[in-house]
Amino acid sequence: xxxxxxxxxxxxxxxxxxxxxxxxxxxxxxxxxxxxxxxxxxxxxxxxxxxxxxxxxxxxxxxxxxxxxxxxxxxxxxxxxxxxxxxxxxxxxxxxxxxxxxxxxxxxxxxxxxxxxxxxxxxxxxxxxxxxxxxxxxxxxxxxxxxxxxxxxxxxxxxxxxxxxxxxxxxxxxxxxxxxxxxxxxxxxxxxxxxxxxx
Amino acid sequence: xxxxxxxxxxxxxxxxxxxxxxxxxxxxxxxxxxxxxxxxxxxxxxxxxxxxxxxxxxxxxxxxxxxxxxxxxxxxxxxxxxxxxxxxxxxxxxxxxxxxxxxxxxxxxxxxxxxxxxxxxxxxxxxxxxxxxxxxxxxxxxxxxxxxxxxxxxxxxxxxxxxxxxxxxxxxxxxxxxxxxxxxxxxxxxxxxxxxxxx
DNA sequence: TGTACATCAGTGAACGCGCGTTCACTGATGTAC
DNA sequence: TGTACATCAGTGAACGCGCGTTCACTGATGTAC
Numbered sequence: 001x002x003x004x005x006x007x008x009x010x011x012x013x014x015x016x017x018x019x020x021x022x023x024x025x026x027x028x029x030x031x032x033x034x035x036x037x038x039x040x041x042x043x044x045x046x047x048x049x050x051x052x053x054x055x056x057x058x059x060x061x062x063x064x065x066x067x068x069x070x071x072x073x074x075x076x077x078x079x080x081x082x083x084x085x086x087x088x089x090x091x092x093x094x095x096x097x098x099x100x101x102x103x104x105x106x107x108x109x110x111x112x113x114x115x116x117x118x119x120x121x122x123x124x125x126x127x128x129x130x131x132x133x134x135x136x137x138x139x140x141x142x143x144x145x146x147x148x149x150x151x152x153x154x155x156x157x158x159x160x161x162x163x164x165x166x167x168x169x170x171x172x173x174x175x176x177x178x179x180x181x182x183x184x185x186x187x188x189x190x191x192x193x194x195x196x197x198x199x
Numbered sequence: 200x201x202x203x204x205x206x207x208x209x210x211x212x213x214x215x216x217x218x219x220x221x222x223x224x225x226x227x228x229x230x231x232x233x234x235x236x237x238x239x240x241x242x243x244x245x246x247x248x249x250x251x252x253x254x255x256x257x258x259x260x261x262x263x264x265x266x267x268x269x270x271x272x273x274x275x276x277x278x279x280x281x282x283x284x285x286x287x288x289x290x291x292x293x294x295x296x297x298x299x300x301x302x303x304x305x306x307x308x309x310x311x312x313x314x315x316x317x318x319x320x321x322x323x324x325x326x327x328x329x330x331x332x333x334x335x336x337x338x339x340x341x342x343x344x345x346x347x348x349x350x351x352x353x354x355x356x357x358x359x360x361x362x363x364x365x366x367x368x369x370x371x372x373x374x375x376x377x378x379x380x381x382x383x384x385x386x387x388x389x390x391x392x393x394x395x396x397x398x
Numbered sequence: 399t400g401t402a403c404a405t406c407a408g409t410g411a412a413c414g415c416g417c418g419t420t421c422a423c424t425g426a427t428g429t430a431c
Numbered sequence: 432t433g434t435a436c437a438t439c440a441g442t443g444a445a446c447g448c449g450c451g452t453t454c455a456c457t458g459a460t461g462t463a464c
Contacts, residue, residue, distance in 0.1 A: 163362025
């Protein structure tokens with residue numbers, strides 16, 4: 001009873017990771033049960049031992065993305081107490097995420113994932129809101145200690161922060177990785193941090 | 200010879216518009232030849248009188264999006280000579296575009312459209328680059344006449360400009376239009392214009 | 399003006415394909431006696 | 432330690448479905464005489 005449960009949870013992880021890898025490599029349209037299975041050396045029907053169906057698998061994948069985003073926040077805020085430094089860390093992690101695991105931006109903007117069910121759209125909404133709220137929280141922390149202009153609306157600033165990297169991620173994807181996201185992030189950060197700073 | 204050509208070009212417009220409407224209403228996954236046809240009261244095979252296939256239809260749709268984006272630029276720059284006013288106009292038009300025709304952000308980020316062929320990805324890349332270049336051009340104009348900080352990298356600033364509205368568009372979509380894009384755009388503009396201004 | 403013809407947008411049946419999913423099964427593994 | 436049994440991840444054939452696309456056709460319309 002302990003072993004099979006472990007096996008299943010390991011298999012679930014493997015399946016979700018395989019699904020995200022496929023989306024990263026070939027796009028959401030290429031994500032089929034057959035492809036996921038073959039990537040793990042299984043037969044398509046075997047996946048149904050671990051997930052009720054494709055929808056359940058996608059839900060798990062979306063949860064993983066949400067967790068990874070939040071892990072970034074936790075890691076960045078744990079590294080330093082300076083809110084501007086935290087934002088900078090978060091930005092760099094976001095860049096790394098785009099470069100390493102293209103699946104995240106692809107899935108987040110994918111209609112395959114969002115268009116399908118009301119529940120998944122709600123899930124995506126909650127992930128996005130949670131992430132934005134976390135960023136806004138950092139900004140408010142900065143405002144409280146005077147490192148960030150107090151007149152700024154923290155939520156708007158959080159959205160702009162996301163916007164620093166989002167179009168760059170798309171351009172990176174559309175140019176097959178030839179666009180230099182890291183350099184862009186550095187430059188965008190200069191402008192952003194200046195816009196945040198009081199004076 | 201004159202009439203059939205006209206008819207075909209009208210039909211092509213109708214078909215492309217129907218395709219964009221479907222994407223706007225139900226997402227890229229719902230975009231099938233059958234659905235496009237039924238929206239126009241036709242039979243699926245009739246579409247093949249006007250387009251070689253689905254790919255050709257999607258190419259035309261992407262071209263239309265590119266044209267609409269560029270129309271926005273032309274309209275905004277034609278309205279005033281002040282580069283900051285031009286950017287503001289462009290931002291508002293972008294907001295209106297999101298609110299009216301959800302298809303544009305949906306298609307631009309859709310993997311259904313991008314993932315498929317190398318050529319379409321290249322087309323999307325060119326549209327995006329063209330749009331960014333146009334924005335960068337406005338910014339450089341502003342720098343030349345001293346309305347915008349000269350130290351700014353115009354391309355980075357152009358990307359940030361796009362980023363003002365992009366995450367908001369996603370949030371708008373994911374909340375089924377409950378997120379107030381217009382208000383966000385106003386607030387984001389305040390922050391952006393301040394970051395652009397010299398002093 | 400009236401008739402014969404060419405053009406061509408639209409039709410409808412048919413196709414092959416990949417998809418998500420089902421279900422009875424197999425056979426390895428861990429457990430009980 | 433050895434045997435009998437239960438568990439359950441993985442199998443493979445089969446399914447119904449919607450998709451993009453084809454092709455021989457129809458019938459309205461514009462043109463030539």
